[in-house]
Amino acid sequence: MIGRLRGTLLDKQPPWLVIDVAGIGYELEASMNTLVTLPAPGETVQLFTHLTVREDAHLLFGFAREQERALFRALIKVNGIGPKLALAILSGMEEEQFIRCVMDDDIKALTRLPGVGKKTAERLVIEMRDRFPHWTRDAVDGVACQAIGRQTSSAATSSMADAEAALVSLGYKPTEASRMLSGLGDGLSTEALIKAALARKLSG
Template sequence: MIDFLRGRVVHFETEYVVLDVHGVGYQVFCPNPYYFAKSKDKEEVTIYTHHHVREDAILLFGFATREEQKLFRKLIEVSGIGPRVALGILAGGTPDSVVAAIYQENITFLTKLPGIGKKTAQRIILDLKDKLDGISTGGIVIHSELEVDLFNPDQSTWQEAKEALKSLGYTDAELDKAWQNMKDSVTPDETVDAVMKKALKLLYVG
């Protein structure tokens, strides 16, 4: 089992990055490849991985944190959820928000995630509600109707995403510019991670 890789990002696409580890290029499918885009051809990064083996392929799925890795492994234990669907869930929501939604049996939130219908959401809650110890919710409270005021600086999804992006080294000026270019395309029910992904794509291109 390959638990993590450490190397330089030398290429990325919308679904994966290629990590150069001592001259070997590993294709790693990620929830948000743009998270690693800023490090392309620069410093080494650590990607926590899940090594998935099936009859016709050997695949690596990669994550920025142990929390994502743990939740991914829990999700693929649920009947009917394969690695691609689990990756889509993590692309649409942070581990904190997904875990909080499961604990609160928030079907409305879960069905907003890619590839998740009502029956699948119910199955996730039934199978995982008592199996998520060790995956922090970070004190997040998910509102059942997902009513978020994007322009309220105290509870804005964008403000949460902005703080996370600042921790990656982006400046207020860079982030404010990205927000001006993307705000019309952001809807109130989008998760912090989805907003971050949009911003990172603009920041990398810009």
Template sequence: MFNSLYGTLTHKDDSKVFLELNGIEWQIIMPFNSITKLPPSGEKVRIYTYLQHSQDIMQLFGFSNPRERTLFLDLLKVGGIGPKQAIKILSGIEVDNFIKQLDDNDVDALTRLPGLGKKTAQKIILTLRGKLSFEETPASAAADSDIINALVDMGFDRKAAEAAVKRAAEEEDTKAVPDSEKEQIIFRRAIILLSS
């Protein structure tokens, strides 16, 4: 439900960073490549995020830009690849190089990435080749997508969640709410619509 977080970087290691924002310190799992691009601790930084919510765990994943996050989400569509493996893949390659390897149908290059065997590399190519879209979406579209993903993680059907979010966002009194509160209102109303 968050598009990005902007705050002070307090600590970073090979797999995660800590970001202080309004007195709260967030632990964010990130690809190693993204972590190496961050400024030193103590500096302000914006991290694009994806919140994974399942029955027993909530994890916040971070990315240096929206394209990297989009590729992460696309990797999750490949059968057998979960968030941790997707992060591991992104830790070993830049987005543009990954796209080139997909376009070139280069299974051998993909198998050199951490944790990727030939079978999984072939599955990635079959699933994603020619299907990646990196259009920068407006913040509202990204927020709606995050809300839909959260609802699906809660057990709701994706199509029903999409319809509920669209309906909740189009309600007249939702449009009058300040942007900072809009996501929460849409999320609550979508749950009510899905539960009725």
């Protein structure tokens, strides 16, 4: 099991990134919450990881925080939730926001996430409620059950097409992804565009 990687960030094309560790390039998939914390390519990064082994592939997922990885691992244990959907959930909500939705039985907020219908949202609430007994209400006090409004800027130029492609990879339809990005400001990084689009979708 690969539990953590530390190396040089070679490339990031949301939701994918490549890290060079002692001459070996590891390709990982990460949530938007993790991607926005990463520096520019060429810098050193350290990520917690989760390895999923399938018959046709070994898939590696990266997380900026150990807590995010813990939530990812709990999500994929829920019936009907695979790694791709778990990553989409983590891209739209930070850990505290998701736990708040579960604690408050906020089915409506959860159904705004891509791939999460009413039945899936209800299953998430039922099965996730007791997964984190150490997460008390005090820990999420004041955290709104909605999309993150944070936007980060980057010196690197970004492409609206890249952001749209990343949203599609998270499960949104192309036309829906285009609407989510419509009218967003120029000069934002690809990651910031995606975060802003997710914030618009989940708050709307």
